[in-house]
Amino acid sequence: MNTVNYNREKVREKYKDLFKYSLDFIYVHDLNGNLLDANEHGLEVLGYEREDIPNVKFLDLLADKSQLKTAYSAIEEIKEGGKQKERSEYKLKTKDGEIVYIQSYGIPLFKNDEMYGILGIATDITAKKKAKLQLKESEKRYKNLFEQNPFAITILNKDGIIVDCNPAAEGLIGYKRENIIGRHFLNISLVQQKDYESVNKLFKKFMNEKEVHRADLQIQRKDETLIWTHVHGSLFRLDNRKYAQIILYDISQRKAAEQLINKELEKLKELDEVRKDLITRISHELKTPLTVINSSIEYLLERNRLNESDLNEETIETIDTLNRGAIRLKRLVENLIDSTKIEYDKFKLIKEKQDFVEIIENVIRELSFLIKKRNLEFKTNFPENFILSVDKMRIKQVLSNLILNAIKNTPPEGLIEVKMEQKGKYLEVSVKDTGIGLTTEEITQIFERFGKIERRGEGFESIETQGSGLGLFISKTIVEMHKGEIWVNSKGRNKGSTFKFTLPIE
Known part of the structure; x- marks a missing residue:
């Protein structure tokens, strides 16, 4: 119980503005630390009611009892000098157990020329203190990450002076930290003479924030062995100063x-x-x-x-x-x-205006013997003429390949149908057969160079298997050089195939 004869009205009158308007914690305690008075803000921060004051000691509010020495020293300092030279910082515990940080200073209270108590003014610095503690903890975590990182990390200031490096960097370059801190990174024989100028330009460009650069660089270790490294840099600021964090990965095996x-x-x-x-x-x-x-x-x-x-x-x-x-x-x-x-990129076209229908008819005429020999039904569907700018010899080659392919892969008494029609700005030609068809896998490889499809065994006795696998590859090249497209559709084995190609109508 606090028993000092405290004249509350007199003190409150003298310091009424402080008690009424201050955003700080205003309190009064006797020389033994017993709480005598406090403003509403202070009570609210600490979670106490006014009737709790007689039973509260300031020293009991200390969350860390090691602060008792600081508190008693402050009281003695005020007793002897009448004031504190600097604020004291305390970690307090509220009634609910929450932690509050304050900075306070006290002034003496006298009665009959004898000091009986102290009026304290405390600023709540909890947010600031917690932020500082979080920053400290973050720095600690970063330091641990920096020290334990398996990759070599070196910190440079804006002038290229080495500020710090981690153990992994020591191991990679062969230099001890104390032997390189304070030295320019170009002055420790890491960078080879042939790369000196380009690396120096790159560093200056990087520090001017023109680009964040990644590069492969061969460096020389302290023992003069050469290793390949992948270098990655990033910029950061500390105390308004610019620094570069350089991370090096040993990529010698990869190189x-x-x-x-x-x-x-x-x-x-x-x-x-x-x-x-x-x-x-x-x-x-x-x-x-x-x-x-x-x-x-x-x-x-x-x-x-x-x-x-x-x-x-x-x-x-x-x-x-x-x-x-x-x-x-x-x-x-x-x-x-x-x-x-x-x-060799020596495959050239000689394009001239030609009657496309005539080209198709000539090809069919040349292959008519094979069509009759294999007893195939052959249908055509195209206009009387169609003028188009093409390389006649090469387009004839495409048509011969497609029709001959249909003849070879269609069993006797099968049907082959050749059709051409205009579709917008393109001429579309199709060669449809009722032959052995194509699987999905075969469709993916049929236009490749030497993409010959091997078919042997039962069910393939009536088709011709000879060929180099170059015809459709060349046909695709010819069509694409005419700025057209070529493709094939098939529903699967023994369901026939339809080869189509388009040519632009110029």
Whole structure:
């Protein structure tokens, strides 16, 4: 119980403005720390009612009893000097157990020239204190993260001076922290002489916030070994000063793998060039004797048609077989040459205005023998003429590939239908058959280079499986060079296929 004879009215009158208007905690306690009075704001902050005052000691409000020494020292200082030199800071506990931080200073109260108590003025600094504690805790967490981070982190000021580095950085570069702090990062032999100027320019550009840069850089460790690092920088401010946080990752193994891959790629490129050259040479070497063979066979067949030879039927059949083989071989050689031209970007078009209907009819006429031989029904649906600017030879090649493909993959007595029609600004040509069809997987590879689909076994006896897998690849290239598109639709095996391509009407 607080028993000091406290003249509340007199004190309140003297300091009425403080008690009435102050936003601070105004309180009075005797020299033993017994609470004698307090303003409404102070009571509200601490959670007490006015009737609680006689039973409250200021010292009991201290949440940390180690502050008792500070409190008694403040009382003694006021007794001896009549005032405090500086504010005291306390951690108080409210009636409900909440923590409140205050900064206070006291002035002496006298009665009959004898000091009997202290009037205290306390500012609530809880929010500020908690923010400071949170910042301290955040700094502690950052420090732990910085120290324990597996990646090498170095802090530089705006001038490039090393301010700090973590243990991982020490391990990566081989220098101890105390040996590099305070030195410019370019003056510790990390950056090779050949990279010095570019790295210095990059750092200045980075500090001027022109870009946040990532780069691969080969650095030299203290033991003069070279390692590849991936460098990532970010800027931050502390006490209104700009700093750079530089994170380095050791990517030496990755770089070694990349260099090995690049070497192998160079070898593969060389081999690919050899392959292309070999295909070109062989194709051209084959073309000349094939021309002679084809011409000779055609001469013999023509003489037989004119009854100018005495060849028997068996010999004629043999010559006819040779002729079909020679034609296939000639087509293969031409496809190989065209495929190589595409790879070398030497495949060119010579476009002129042509009657597209006439081109289709010529192709069908040339393949009519095969259509009859396989006993196929053949339908066409197109206008009398249609003028279009195309490369006649190349478009004829596309049509031949598509129709021949339909003939080879359609069993006897099947149906092939060729149709063309204008659709907006495009001419659309379709070749539809009732053949063996395509699976989803086959559709994805059919237009690829050497994308020949192997079909063997039961159900494929009536179709022709010979081919190089280049025809549709070349056809796709020709159509796309005409700024058109080519595609195929099929509902699956034994459900036929429909190949379509479009060409722009210029």
